[in-house]
Amino acid sequence: MGISTDFSVAISGAGLSGLCLAQYLMRAGIDVHVYERDPGPFVRRQGYRIILDRYGLAALRESLPRPLYRLALATGDEPGGHLRFTDSRLRDAFTITFKDEPHATRQVDRLTLRSILLSGLDGRVHYGRSAVAVDDAGPAGLRLRFTDGGSVPATVVVGADGVGSALRARLMPDAEPESTPMAGVYGRSPLWRDGVSVIPDALRTSGVLALADRPGRAFFFTSMRFGENPREAFARLAPGGYAPTGDDYVMWGLLLRRDEVPAGVRGDLLALRDLAARWSTDFHPLIRRLVDTAELDSTVLNLFATGRRPRRWAVPRATMMGDAVHVMPPFGAHGGNTALRDAALLGRRLVEARAGAMSVEEAIAGYQDEMAPYAFRAVDTAAGLMRRLTGGAAAPHWVLTRLLPRLHPVTVPEA
Numbered sequence: 001m002g003i004s005t006d007f008s009v010a011i012s013g014a015g016l017s018g019l020c021l022a023q024y025l026m027r028a029g030i031d032v033h034v035y036e037r038d039p040g041p042f043v044r045r046q047g048y049r050i051i052l053d054r055y056g057l058a059a060l061r062e063s064l065p066r067p068l069y070r071l072a073l074a075t076g077d078e079p080g081g082h083l084r085f086t087d088s089r090l091r092d093a094f095t096i097t098f099k100d101e102p103h104a105t106r107q108v109d110r111l112t113l114r115s116i117l118l119s120g121l122d123g124r125v126h127y128g129r130s131a132v133a134v135d136d137a138g139p140a141g142l143r144l145r146f147t148d149g150g151s152v153p154a155t156v157v158v159g160a161d162g163v164g165s166a167l168r169a170r171l172m173p174d175a176e177p178e179s180t181p182m183a184g185v186y187g188r189s190p191l192w193r194d195g196v197s198v199i200p201d202a203l204r205t206s207g208v209l210a211l212a213d214r215p216g217r218a219f220f221f222t223s224m225r226f227g228e229n230p231r232e233a234f235a236r237l238a239p240g241g242y243a244p245t246g247d248d249y250v251m252w253g254l255l256l257r258r259d260e261v262p263a264g265v266r267g268d269l270l271a272l273r274d275l276a277a278r279w280s281t282d283f284h285p286l287i288r289r290l291v292d293t294a295e296l297d298s299t300v301l302n303l304f305a306t307g308r309r310p311r312r313w314a315v316p317r318a319t320m321m322g323d324a325v326h327v328m329p330p331f332g333a334h335g336g337n338t339a340l341r342d343a344a345l346l347g348r349r350l351v352e353a354r355a356g357a358m359s360v361e362e363a364i365a366g367y368q369d370e371m372a373p374y375a376f377r378a379v380d381t382a383a384g385l386m387r388r389l390t391g392g393a394a395a396p397h398w399v400l401t402r403l404l405p406r407l408h409p410v411t412v413p414e415a
């Protein structure tokens with residue numbers, strides 16, 4: 001389909017939602033450009049995996065050309081699996097089992113997903129462009145301005161620039177996110193050592209949240225096994241596309257109280273890993289080994305925040321998606337899925353507007369009205385889960401770490 005330039009969309013941020021929307025609009029023949037602050041596509045490791053639920057998978061299915069959607073499934077981990085809640089010695093408290101259906105829940109490597117989302121967008125993603133403001137340029141449209149002094153015109157501007165959004169203050173002036181008392185130090189470690197998996201067979205398909213004896217601290221880990229090797233799968237389904245990685249790994253996160261994070265450790269990889277090592281000494285030896293074998297350049301600090309429901313959208317032909325609107329603590333795996341869901345919904349509305357079914361302003365207002373209820377329900381769910389699992393309420397913590405683990409046999413002996 002040819003691209004018509006009388007209706008153009010400028011997106012700030014080439015993350016999950018920005019790229020997913022760009023894919024949607026490209027397929028519909030809409031003139032779309034994405035402006036990304038990073039100097040290139042893979043400058044940060046973003047080294048973790050992401051669980052896609054039925055909303056995220058449905059959004060990808062609707063937005064991507066069929067071979068790219070198949071690529072996401074082919075390179076993902078096997079469907080199904082479990083999430084186990086245990087005490088610090090990995091004794092089970094309770095387990096959630098995911099549906100064993102290909103389109104229900106799927107664990108994928110985030111960097112591979114980003115490569116898939118970038119496929120076919122050549123010339124439409126512009127790196128080293130840090131958006132700073134949106135100006136109303138009258139009936140003709142808007143201008144998206146950058147820190148380098150440049151600007152671009154567009155009929156519609158979409159802020160998909162993540163939790164630290166530079167556009168939020170202008171577009172959603174009353175909705176700065178709130179910080180929470182919790183933080184996470186995330187890392188990844190190789191899954192295979194001398195041909196042997198570091199994760200025992202009993203936990204092969206499980207994510208594990210191990211709760212420490214004292215409330216407010218926990219350790220999460222899960223292994224990411226690529227289904228098909230990404231290089232081979234890209235060659236088959238997206239020739240010319242780039243697969244940045246293909247080695248199986250364990251992603252882990254030490255959850256701790258924000259006031260336990262010393263000032264100045266952000267960006268200091270050694271200090272972050274030391275922090276994780278120090279606070280994981282009371283956990284099962286398997287957990288300590290994961291921290292000890294971590295790949296240093298994948299260690300990141302994340303201070304958990306919750307988005308605030310916007311009461312006013314200040315610029316009628318501009319809107320926002322994803323973490324920029326509704327950041328949430330990473331409990332329940334809703335953040336990325338909700339961001340992808342936004343992208344497909346907004347894409348649908350903008351395509352309807354371009355076809356003349358409604359005005360651009362109505363299309364965007366319709367997106368915002370439909371997005372806010374599901375997105376802030378997800379924020380509330382994630383924040384509630386975080387409180388229940390890491391909060392100081394004595395009874396639930398005692399049930400999870402003392403009572404329930406006694407009722408189960410030892411899953412992973414402490415060799």
Ligand SMILES: Cc1cc2nc3c(=O)[nH]c(=O)nc-3n(C[C@H](O)[C@H](O)[C@H](O)COP(=O)(O)OP(=O)(O)OC[C@H]3O[C@@H](n4cnc5c(N)ncnc54)[C@H](O)[C@@H]3O)c2cc1C
Pocket residue numbers: 012013014015016017018035036037038048049050051052056129130131132160161162163164165166167186253302321322323324330333334335336337338339
């Ligand atoms: C450790 C961890 C584990 C997670 N696991 C899951 C999971 O299992 N399932 C799930 O659904 N979610 C998960 N999430 C959440 C998920 O990663 C985010 O919700 C998702 O990435 C949000 O997508 P986004 O498009 O809004 O923003 P992002 O993907 O963060 O992208 C924002 C982009 O904007 C760019 N940018 C920033 N500022 C500017 C600017 N001024 N101008 C231009 N570009 C800019 C950034 O460089 C970035 O590329 C997890 C998060 C973390 C931290």
